[in-house]
Amino acid sequence: EAAVTQSPRSKVAVTGGKVTLSCHQTNNHDYMYWYRQDTGHGLRLIHYSYVADSTEKGDIPDGYKASRPSQENFSLILELASLSQTAVYFCASSEEKNTLYFGAGTRLSVL
Amino acid sequence: AQSVTQPDARVTVSEGASLQLRCKYSYFGTPYLFWYVQYPRQGLQLLLKYYPGDPVVQGVNGFEAEFSKSNSSFHLRKASVHWSDWAVYFCAVSLSNMGYKLTFGTGTSLLVDP
Numbered sequence: 001e002a003a004v005t006q007s008p009r010s011k012v013a014v015t016g017g018k019v020t021l022s023c024h025q026t027n028n029h030d031y032m033y034w035y036r037q038d039t040g041h042g043l044r045l046i047h048y049s050y051v052a053d054s055t056e057k058g059d060i061p062d063g064y065k066a067s068r069p070s071q072e073n074f075s076l077i078l079e080l081a082s083l084s085q086t087a088v089y090f091c092a093s094s095e096e097k098n099t100l101y102f103g104a105g106t107r108l109s110v111l
Numbered sequence: 112a113q114s115v116t117q118p119d120a121r122v123t124v125s126e127g128a129s130l131q132l133r134c135k136y137s138y139f140g141t142p143y144l145f146w147y148v149q150y151p152r153q154g155l156q157l158l159l160k161y162y163p164g165d166p167v168v169q170g171v172n173g174f175e176a177e178f179s180k181s182n183s184s185f186h187l188r189k190a191s192v193h194w195s196d197w198a199v200y201f202c203a204v205s206l207s208n209m210g211y212k213l214t215f216g217t218g219t220s221l222l223v224d225p
Contacts, residue, residue: 004154042201042217058212090154100213102154
């Protein structure tokens with residue numbers, strides 16, 4: 001049974017539109033993360049959170065916002081989607097040091 | 112800054128042959144090292160992890176990796192590859208003084224010839 005669930009699994013968005021990607025975990029983990037995956041770049045950290053109602057910037061936060069309204073939920077928000085944000089986005093959770101549990105990913109295409 | 116290099120974008124091996132996937136890291140501090148696997152259309156799954164101690168760590172499905180401080184490496188090995196190992200493999204590193212955030216390599220695609 002999937003412990004990290006992402007929605008939607010895929011999305012097509014228009015340039016300049018708002019996009020919200022959602023993540024829900026049932027692991028009871030304190031830490032949650034958003035990564036993007038691009039060919040040739042591996043995974044890069046966008047935002048992360050150690051506790052509800054608090055988020056931190058990762059390595060590539062520009063153009064993204066994050067929201068952690070509860071321990072279980074972590075959203076990634078693109079206020080003005082751009083072509084360069086076409087990628088696969090992964091949410092993950094962890095409890096101990098860096099054993100991340102990933103969701104299945106959201107494939108986002110911005111046209 | 113910490114970084115991870117996987118020099119081989121793609122590796123092809125015959126089923127039953129041995130495998131080594133290379134990973135080099137750079138860091139200042141105490142590294143924690145990981146190998147994750149990504150099967151098609153899925154998220155990443157942990158194969159094995161290294162915390163300071165025994166340099167050889169065992170993982171799932173017969174995988175193991177060896178930490179070498181002198182070579183700044185953390186190569187992944189398997190004695191006999193199975194067709195189901197066809198996937199993308201990511202090496203990752205984190206540091207205790209960097210809040211344990213993971214930095215990933217660019218990944219190595221493993222293709223298995225039947």
